[in-house]
Amino acid sequence: MSLLAKLKRKATQVQADLFPPTEFDPKKLPWIDHSAADVAAFVRQFKPRFPLTYNLEEKLRFWQKNGYVILEKAISDELIARYWQDVEELLEHPEKYKLMTRIDLPKFEPNQERLIGEFPKEDLKGKYVKLNDFHHLSETGKNLMTHPAITNFLEAIFQQQVVVMQSLTFMYGSQQPTHQDFPWVTAKIASHLAAAWIPLEDITIDSGPLYYYVGSHKLPKFNFSNGILFTNRSKRTPLEFANYLDTQCVAQGYPKETLLIKRGDVLIWHSALAHGGGLITNPDKTRKSFVCHYSTKEALPFHRFKPQQEPVVQTYNGVSIYKHPDYSDQENILPA
Numbered sequence: 001m002s003l004l005a006k007l008k009r010k011a012t013q014v015q016a017d018l019f020p021p022t023e024f025d026p027k028k029l030p031w032i033d034h035s036a037a038d039v040a041a042f043v044r045q046f047k048p049r050f051p052l053t054y055n056l057e058e059k060l061r062f063w064q065k066n067g068y069v070i071l072e073k074a075i076s077d078e079l080i081a082r083y084w085q086d087v088e089e090l091l092e093h094p095e096k097y098k099l100m101t102r103i104d105l106p107k108f109e110p111n112q113e114r115l116i117g118e119f120p121k122e123d124l125k126g127k128y129v130k131l132n133d134f135h136h137l138s139e140t141g142k143n144l145m146t147h148p149a150i151t152n153f154l155e156a157i158f159q160q161q162v163v164v165m166q167s168l169t170f171m172y173g174s175q176q177p178t179h180q181d182f183p184w185v186t187a188k189i190a191s192h193l194a195a196a197w198i199p200l201e202d203i204t205i206d207s208g209p210l211y212y213y214v215g216s217h218k219l220p221k222f223n224f225s226n227g228i229l230f231t232n233r234s235k236r237t238p239l240e241f242a243n244y245l246d247t248q249c250v251a252q253g254y255p256k257e258t259l260l261i262k263r264g265d266v267l268i269w270h271s272a273l274a275h276g277g278g279l280i281t282n283p284d285k286t287r288k289s290f291v292c293h294y295s296t297k298e299a300l301p302f303h304r305f306k307p308q309q310e311p312v313v314q315t316y317n318g319v320s321i322y323k324h325p326d327y328s329d330q331e332n333i334l335p336a
């Protein structure tokens with residue numbers, strides 16, 4: 001890192017320590033998050049990149065009020081089947097691929113995140129497995145995460161060059177406590193973040209479905225002691241954060257909904273929507289899903305693993321996907 005970059009980083013840290021942010025920067029909010037946002041006027045002048053397959057005005061109004069949208073029957077069965085074939089290939093032959101994978105089982109502590117080939121094969125098809133950024137290897141993953149129905153919506157809310165930030169692929173429910181994404185999945189502008197939850201099969205109630213609190217993107221932000229982002233200097237814990245969200249969402253009357261969508265549907269949620277993974281009540285029940293986080297070029301002009309490096313940009317359906325800075329030989333090793 002250059003001296004100038006080090007000084008800039010230090011100055012940013014000192015500023016955050018002295019004046020911890022308690023809200024998103026109002027100057028950088030996506031247009032739709034401003035209280036005066038005029039959806040009808042926006043839609044009149046918006047030119048979608050792809051033919052619209054849903055009523056955009058209706059979806060944007062719903063997003064404004066509730067912090068999420070569901071795009072029904074948006075994605076073809078074939079595209080999903082091809083992505084899952086790539087996942088199966090990976091799990092059958094993990095030794096052939098380089099992919100950071102996390103298994104939250106005590107037996108893998110203290111090193112629960114490793115290259116996939118370093119885990120016993122039988123554990124890769126079990127619970128608590130998170131495949132990180134498999135879209136780097138799978139070109140079908142890239143096509144799926146930038147599906148025209150998703151891209152149209154992201155371009156509408158951000159009005160900027162959309163970039164992929166990261167992805168997670170799950171075979172089983174995550175059972176993650178309630179959280180908002182922006183304190184963890186951080187770009188230079190915390191509000192430039194949205195996520196898509198793409199079910200790879202019909203979701204059932206006993207599989208630990210995703211849940212969310214409707215309208216909770218408007219909740220006052222939690223203060224980790226050093227502001228709204230979680231860092232290694234935060235004095236308050238993720239569990240305190242989860243308790244704050246669960247308590248406040250109930251107190252403020254934000255209804256808790258369970259996501260029982262079907263293969264082909266997509267949920268897109270706001271950076272501040274409180275959500276989590278429900279309890280798995282049938283241990284045999286899978287909940288195959290592909291969870292993708294997006295930002296803007298302004299907020300994320302680099303691959304998150306190499307902020308100092310110029311990224312190599314690939315474009316899929318108008319969305320930028322930076323090449324993995326360390327494993328370029330793995331990029332699209334599974335071509336579409």
Ligand SMILES: O=C(O)CCC(=O)C(=O)O
Nearest residue numbers: 174175176181276277291
């Ligand atoms: O799919 C899940 O259960 C959790 C995903 C999630 O919360 C996230 O990626 O932010």
